[in-house]
Amino acid sequence: MAADVFTLNGRETPFTPGQTILEAAGAAGVRIPTLCHLEGTLPTGACRICVVEVEGARTLLAACTTPAAAGMQVHTESPRVVAARKTILELLLASGNHNCAAVAGDGARWTDFQLRVAQTEKTADLCPAWGDCRLQELAFQYQVHAGTYAPPDAGPDLEDVNPMIVRDLSRCILCGRCVKACNEVQVNKAISFGYRGSRTRIVAAGDRPLIESDCVFCGECVQACPVGALVERKAGYAWRPWKAERIRTTCPYCGVGCQQWLHVQDGKIVKVTGVEEAAPNRGRLCVKGRFGYDFIYSPDRLRTPLIREGEDFREASWDEALDLVAERLKAVIAAHGPDAVAGVSCARSINEDSYQMQKLFRAAIGTNNIDHCART
Amino acid sequence: MTNSFGEFARARMFVVIGSNMTEAHPVAATFVKNAVARGARLMVVDPRRHALVDHAHWHIPIRVGSDIAFLNAVMQVLIAEELYDKAFVASCTTGFEDLRAKVAGYPPERAAAICGVTPEAIREAAREMAAVKPAMLCYTLGITEHTCGRNNVVTVANLQMLLGNMGVECGGVNPLRGQNNVQGACDMGALPNVFPGYQPVVNAEARAKFEAAWNVPHLPEKPGLMIPQMMEGLVSKKIRAFYIFGENLAGTEPDIRKVEHELAAAEFLICQDIFPTETTRFAHVVLPAAAWSENDGTFTNSERRVSRVRTASAPPGVAQPNWWIFREIARRLGHTWAADSAQALWDDEIAVLAPALAGIRYHRLEGDGLQWPCTREDHPGTCVLHKDGDFTCGRGKFTPVDWTPPAEESCSEYPLVLSTGRRLAHYHTRTQTGRCEGMNAILGEETADISPLDAADLGIADGERIRVRSRRGQVEVKAKVSPRMPRGLVWMAFHFREANANWLTNPAFDPVTLTAEYKACAVRIEKTG
Ligand code: SF4
Ligand code: SF4
Ligand code: SF4
Numbered sequence: 093m094a095a096d097v098f099t100l101n102g103r104e105t106p107f108t109p110g111q112t113i114l115e116a117a118g119a120a121g122v123r124i125p126t127l128c129h130l131e132g133t134l135p136t137g138a139c140r141i142c143v144v145e146v147e148g149a150r151t152l153l154a155a156c157t158t159p160a161a162a163g164m165q166v167h168t169e170s171p172r173v174v175a176a177r178k179t180i181l182e183l184l185l186a187s188g189n190h191n192c193a194a195v196a197g198d199g200a201r202w203t204d205f206q207l208r209v210a211q212t213e214k215t216a217d218l219c220p221a222w223g224d225c226r227l228q229e230l231a232f233q234y235q236v237h238a239g240t241y242a243p244p245d246a247g248p249d250l251e252d253v254n255p256m257i258v259r260d261l262s263r264c265i266l267c268g269r270c271v272k273a274c275n276e277v278q279v280n281k282a283i284s285f286g287y288r289g290s291r292t293r294i295v296a297a298g299d300r301p302l303i304e305s306d307c308v309f310c311g312e313c314v315q316a317c318p319v320g321a322l323v324e325r326k327a328g329y330a331w332r333p334w335k336a337e338r339i340r341t342t343c344p345y346c347g348v349g350c351q352q353w354l355h356v357q358d359g360k361i362v363k364v365t366g367v368e369e370a371a372p373n374r375g376r377l378c379v380k381g382r383f384g385y386d387f388i389y390s391p392d393r394l395r396t397p398l399i400r401e402g403e404d405f406r407e408a409s410w411d412e413a414l415d416l417v418a419e420r421l422k423a424v425i426a427a428h429g430p431d432a433v434a435g436v437s438c439a440r441s442i443n444e445d446s447y448q449m450q451k452l453f454r455a456a457i458g459t460n461n462i463d464h465c466a467r468t
Numbered sequence: 469m470t471n472s473f474g475e476f477a478r479a480r481m482f483v484v485i486g487s488n489m490t491e492a493h494p495v496a497a498t499f500v501k502n503a504v505a506r507g508a509r510l511m512v513v514d515p516r517r518h519a520l521v522d523h524a525h526w527h528i529p530i531r532v533g534s535d536i537a538f539l540n541a542v543m544q545v546l547i548a549e550e551l552y553d554k555a556f557v558a559s560c561t562t563g564f565e566d567l568r569a570k571v572a573g574y575p576p577e578r579a580a581a582i583c584g585v586t587p588e589a590i591r592e593a594a595r596e597m598a599a600v601k602p603a604m605l606c607y608t609l610g611i612t613e614h615t616c617g618r619n620n621v622v623t624v625a626n627l628q629m630l631l632g633n634m635g636v637e638c639g640g641v642n643p644l645r646g647q648n649n650v651q652g653a654c655d656m657g658a659l660p661n662v663f664p665g666y667q668p669v670v671n672a673e674a675r676a677k678f679e680a681a682w683n684v685p686h687l688p689e690k691p692g693l694m695i696p697q698m699m700e701g702l703v704s705k706k707i708r709a710f711y712i713f714g715e716n717l718a719g720t721e722p723d724i725r726k727v728e729h730e731l732a733a734a735e736f737l738i739c740q741d742i743f744p745t746e747t748t749r750f751a752h753v754v755l756p757a758a759a760w761s762e763n764d765g766t767f768t769n770s771e772r773r774v775s776r777v778r779t780a781s782a783p784p785g786v787a788q789p790n791w792w793i794f795r796e797i798a799r800r801l802g803h804t805w806a807a808d809s810a811q812a813l814w815d816d817e818i819a820v821l822a823p824a825l826a827g828i829r830y831h832r833l834e835g836d837g838l839q840w841p842c843t844r845e846d847h848p849g850t851c852v853l854h855k856d857g858d859f860t861c862g863r864g865k866f867t868p869v870d871w872t873p874p875a876e877e878s879c880s881e882y883p884l885v886l887s888t889g890r891r892l893a894h895y896h897t898r899t900q901t902g903r904c905e906g907m908n909a910i911l912g913e914e915t916a917d918i919s920p921l922d923a924a925d926l927g928i929a930d931g932e933r934i935r936v937r938s939r940r941g942q943v944e945v946k947a948k949v950s951p952r953m954p955r956g957l958v959w960m961a962f963h964f965r966e967a968n969a970n971w972l973t974n975p976a977f978d979p980v981t982l983t984a985e986y987k988a989c990a991v992r993i994e995k996t997g
Contacts, residue, residue, distance in 0.1 A: 255906035279501035279523070308892060309910055310494065326905055342767045342775040344760035345895050347645030348473065348496050349769025351836070354761060354780045361761065361780050371836040372473035372771060378494035379893055379910065380901060385761070387903040388781070392743055394756035395785025405754065410786060410796070413753055418800030420736045420752075424708040430688065434698040434707045437658035438714025438790075439647035441757075442765025442777055444810040445790035446649075446656035447664060447818050449713055451805075453692075455682040456798040460660050460669050460692030461707075464653045465715060 098164040113155040113166055114142055124168050125177070125230055127318050128267035129156045131368075133276040139267050141180055141230065145170045152176055174234065181236040184227060189262040190319070192218045192228050219263065221320030223333040227265060228319075249293075254302045256309045256325050256383045261293055264321040270294060270313035277316075278376065282307040311382040315365055315375065326386065327363035331355055340367060343381040344440060348372060350381050361385050421457065430458035437464040470640035470853040471604060472771040472839065477502055479638040481509040481603035485535065485624065486610020486987075490519040491892040493608070493644045493770075500606075509600055511593065513538065514610065515887065516959060517952040528593055529954055530583040532887050533614055533988045536871035538590065539623045541579030543630055544571040545594035552598070553632025561629050563866035570868030582871065597631060602639030609646060609889065613986040617978040619869040629864045635854040645770040646890075652768035655822065655840070660692030665822025681821055684803075694982040695721070696975070699730040709736040713790065714757070718746035719897035719962060722973035722984045723940045740793060743899045746965065757790050758783035765810040766833065768840075772850070774828055775837035874988035875976035878956070882938060882990035884922065886958045886972055889987075894963040902963075914967035915948035916993065917959040923949040928995060936960070938991045941971035947993075958991055 097104050100117055107116035112135065117124050128139040137154035144155045147165035152173060160166075167173060184190075222228065230236075249261040266285075271294060274283045282305050286295030296305030314322040324331075336355040343350040350373035355363045364385050368375035397413035398405035408416075424432050435453050437446045446464065453462040476482075476499035489497035497520060504510050504523045512524040513535075521527045530538045546552040547568055557564050576587035583590070597603060605628050611620040625634075625641050633639035645651050657664040667674035675687045693701060699721070701707030721727045731737065731750040739751035742759045762783040768774050783789075791813060795805050807813045811830045819825050827842040827849075838849040854864070878885050893910040894901045901907045916936050918928070928934055930949040935942055936958060945960070945967040953959060960969035974989035 255909035276505070277502075278498045279505065303909070308490075308494070309906075339778050339780050340776070341761060341778045341780070342648070342769075344648055344767075344777075344900075346493050347648055347650060347770035348493050349648060349767060349771075349773055349775055350495050351775065354778075356780045359781050372769065372773065373495050376495045376498055379907075380895060381495070383906060384895070384901050384904045386905055387900040388742075388759045388761060390743070390903040392903065393759075393784045393787070394742060394744060394754060395787060396756055397786075398751075398754040398756075400752045410788070413755060414793075414796050414800060417738055417753055417755075417797055421709055421797070421801065424736065428708050431690075431692070432706065432708040433711070434693055434701065434709075435711035436695055436698070436713060436715050436717070437653055437656075439650040439653045440760075441649065441653075441714050441790055442763070442810060443649065443652040443656050443768060443774070443818065444765045444813040445713070445794075446653040446658040447813060448791040448794040449711075450657045450659075450664070451682060452794045452798050454663070454669075454678070454687055455684045456801045456803045458686075458688055460688050460690065461698065462658055462692060463660050463695050463698070464658045465647075465650070465695065465720065 095162050098160050098162060098166060100166050101168055107160040111160050113144060113146075113153070113158050113160050113164075116160040117155065117166075117168065122168060124155045125233070126156060127226055127230075127265065128269060130269045130272045130277070130316055132374075133272040136268060139180070139265070141177055143173060143176050144168050145173050177230070178234050178236050181227070181231050181234055184265045185231060185236065188264065188321075189260070190219065190227065192222050192225070219320040220323045220327075220329050220331075221263075225320060226318035251301050254307075254309075254325070256311065256379070257302060257314055258323045258325050258328070259302070260321055260323070262321075263319050264294060265319055266292060266294070267318060268294075269316040269318060270322060273312040273316035278310050278312045280306065280308055280310065280312075283313065309379040309383065310377065311379070312376060315377075324363050324383070326383065327355070331357065331362045336362060343377070345380040345384060350377050352377065352381060354385070360389065425457065431461060433457050433459055434461035435463075437462060439464050469642040469644070469771045470634065471638070471642055472773075472851045473499060474851065475604065475638045476500055477506075479503050479508055479602075479604045481511075481597075481600040483511045483513065483597060483603055483605045484520060484524075485513040485605070485607045486620075487606055487608035487644060488514070488516070488518045488520070488610075488889055489606070489608070489644065492646070492890050494892065496606075496644060509596070509603075511596060513593075515954055515957055517954075521952075526593065526596060528585055528589055530585055532885050532957060533616070533874040534579075534583040534871070535611060535614075535620050536616060536623050536869060537574060537579040537582040538585075539627050540571045540574035540868075540871065541576045541583075541590045542594040542597065543567065543627060544574050544579075545576060545591050546598055546630055547571065549595070551595065552630045553601075556632030556634075557630065560635070561864045561866060563868070567626060567630070567866040567868045570870070574871075597627075601631070602633045602636045603631065604638055604640060604642055605633065606642045606644060608644045610987060611643070612981075612983055614983075614988065615875045615976050615978050615985045616869075616872045617983045618980040619872070622867040622869060625864075626866050626868065629866060634864060635852065637852055640852065640854075643770065648769070649767045651770060651772065652766070652774075655768055655825070656818070660694055663821070664818060665824055667822075678821065681817070696977055696982050696984070699727065702730045702733045705735075707734075709738070710734045711738040711740070712747060712751075713740045714742075716741075716745040716747045716897045716899060718750070719965065719968055719970065721975070722970055722986060723975040724968060724970045725941055726975055727970075740790060742787070743903075745897065745899055755793055756783075756785060756787040757793065758787050762787075763789040763810065766814060766837075771839060773837045773839045774825070774833060776830070776833045875985055876939070876974045876988065876990045878990045882992045884918075884956055884958050884991050884993060886936065886938065886960065886969065886989050886991040887987045888960055888962060888969040888973060891961045891963060894961070896962065897965070897968070898963045911963070914945050914961060914964040914969075916945045916967075917948045917950050917953050918993065919953040919955045919957065920949050920951055921955045922953075922993075923947065926993065926995070928993070933996050935994045935996050936972060936991050937994070938972035938974070938989055940974070943967045943969075943971050944996060958993060
């Protein structure tokens with residue numbers, strides 16, 4: 093057999109030395125499920141949902157940490173693999189307040205559980221990640237029901253004091269993606285694994301709420317969390333992926349120009365996420381780009397033209413306001429020349445607006461008195 | 469930026485000067501931090517030990533406004549110790565002898581006294597800069613917002629040319645632009661001296677081209693006024709009608725009292741905005757505009773990337789896109805313009821008139837956009853400018869300049885220096901971020917950041933309310949005693965009206981660019997009790 097070829101589900105598949113089974117399979121279009129794996133960070137093999145069967149190996153191996161090797165025979169969906177994944181998923185589902193239909197196997201027990209969750213979370217809605225949860229998706233894919241293990245008795249583990257982010261660690265599956273997002277992607281070093289053994293949980297320094305920690309609310313951890321343990325406060329239970337449309341746009345704040353997905357529901361932006369793989373930000377956003385969108389819905393917005401009357405303003409129609417502007421401009425130009433008019437454009441608005449304003453000044457008014465805060 | 473954010477991850481070395489990247493350009497900073505984690509070197513030159521310094525190999529805390537002295541001394545060492553890139557200098561630049569003569573006047577011993585660092589630190593910096601090639605130099609407003617801002621900019625370019633770091637991947641001179649579309653507003657010709665695409669208004673050919681395109685017999689040839697001149701013109705009556713689109717000048721310009729006096733003097737003030745602001749209080753007419761995500765268009769980021777902005781929701785009331793408002797006014801002045809959408813403006817006018825944008829069309833912007841220059845419809849765009857020493861007008865020219873002190877230096881009455889900037893969770897005068905749920909919970913009030921040494925001298929405790937006074941005004945604000953601050957420096961932002969640093973800042977301007985010296989003015993602080 094040629095070098096750098098292994099067998100994947102019976103097919104000869106090329107790989108580049110150093111590639112993991114997960115990467116080589118991905119390149120060949122074979123999807124192996126993952127939970128803890130986060131693009132661009134070091135794999136840990138923690139969740140083991142990516143296990144595959146390698147002929148000759150005693151145990152199943154984690155595809156994210158096992159390098160592909162020449163001649164290796166790999167099965168990604170063998171009965172042994174599927175059975176192992178089912179067990180992992182059942183245990184994960186039973187480990188926390190996963191109150192979605194994925195756990196609705198046993199009617200009576202589920203209803204009790206759901207009622208308890210609803211009471212503590214003060215909403216009858218199912219988990220806010222419903223429809224956007226890797227665990228739920230995999231549970232459906234592998235037809236896992238929670239019947240095997242009893243739902244947990246533990247109540248929610250809610251940290252509800254932070255702006256922007258709600259943490260409910262009772263839904264945390266300890267995959268560690270948030271820790272990688274915070275430490276390896278954004279390098280903010282605000283959260284890590286704390287405590288030991290069965291008490292292991294994700295904590296900010298000193299197990300304090302995020303708002304009292306080094307957290308800068310970039311929300312990278314929320315974007316990385318595969319389940320409902322980290323949720324955008326403003327999106328909360330309102331955002332439901334099947335109701336929302338995704339529109340790509342560019343951040344309105346700084347000159348990095350991050351690419352955003354606007355999640356729009358009933359004509360309103362309900363949350364913002366980074367566009368993975370896009371230049372320049374590769375899915376990343378900062379606190380302003382991720383959470384600074386709702387100013388457009390402020391009741392303070394200007395809704396109609398205003399014309400000064402003494403110390404106050406009165407509302408006016410477009411025609412009235414624009415006629416007044418044109419009359420006054422004409423009068424100034426007639427009396428003092430076009431250079432008695434000056435304008436400042438906006439460095440936050442679109443190119444087309446700045447183009448149009450300088451054209452208005454140069455072509456229609458007849459002056460080069462047009463500037464913007466180019467240097468600040 | 470001559471180079472691109474995509475190169476950050478692969479860069480081998482960064483020199484970051486006058487840029488508080490983790491707060492002002494947070495996502496760009498993440499790529500620098502990733503590179504450092506992978507082994508890249510990071511040198512931060514900044515008076516403050518800001519958060520990026522936590523990741524740096526070297527921090528050189530030069531005094532506010534001493535950049536040119538520092539950089540000239542670094543170049544003096546590079547030349548004296550023959551550490552500069554002789555091949556690049558010989559083949560791609562002119563004016564080296566002038567540079568050598570100028571920087572000879574800046575031995576590290578002299579610069580050290582100006583910069584407040586040791587001569588050894590300057591020598592070491594020069595040697596480290598020469599040791600790793602290429603290096604990306606990044607700067608922000610710490611370089612430009614000085615009375616010598618333009619000279620600061622040419623000096624960082626001198627350094628990168630001397631090191632041979634121009635025209636290569638993972639090198640270059642990289643100003644991170646403050647506002648999302650400040651690059652675009654420049655490209656579009658919202659400047660008093662150039663048409664779109666940087667074609668000078670004094671150039672008869674350029675005027676003829678735009679006269680034909682815009683169907684007007686005559687375009688003005690005299691460069692117009694810059695913002696500070698316009699503002700002064702309001703008082704002198706040189707300017708009778710003033711049109712402010714989207715800028716809250718009464719919060720963002722230095723010396724708010726002076727600015728408000730000027731705005732109040734306007735005979736006719738038009739404000740076009742999305743919110744009532746401190747500035748619209750002075751308006752005679754206020755025009756309501758559609759905001760970000762309420763109309764289609766494009767932004768151009770710091771790396772010259774033109775990206776789409778798309779509509780997500782409808783503007784409130786009868787607010788309209790800005791370009792529509794300008795078009796309606798033009799019509800009332802007797803000019804009927806065909807373009808009736810942002811796309812038509814771009815595809816039919818901007819791309820046709822600006823050569824560097826000629827290849828960019830809306831249909832090409834669906835994915836990651838395009839970086840100009842992009843001159844033909846099959847051009848892939850340009851990540852790295854001046855590739856292989858190919859500068860816009862032939863060779864790169866060294867422009868040696870002397871250091872000059874800030875317009876206002878500390879003195880016995882005002883013994884401290886105030887420097888200003890932005891903080892992470894807010895943007896400018898907070899007209900937008902202040903209205904986003906949660907932002908005020910992250911940062912709810914302004915502070916004056918001071919060093920523990922100054923705090924101890926003055927008996928000021930962390931969190932105590934203090935008064936900061938300059939020759940122009942005073943504010944009351946909470947003190948934040950921070951080990952990140954050097955002795956002698958006070959640092960504030962301009963996010964909150966009451967404690968806006970611009971009550972204090974000095975309206976002294978760079979003579980060429982008329983950029984204000986936001987980064988340095990003399991203040992004193994006192995206890996309020
Ligand atoms: S929001 Fe950002 S800084 Fe805060 S914990 Fe999450 S990743 Fe870390
Ligand atoms: S909070 Fe989410 S991302 Fe973090 S470990 Fe738990 S499940 Fe994983
Ligand atoms: S998300 Fe943050 S870093 Fe990115 S463009 Fe917006 S403000 Fe800048």
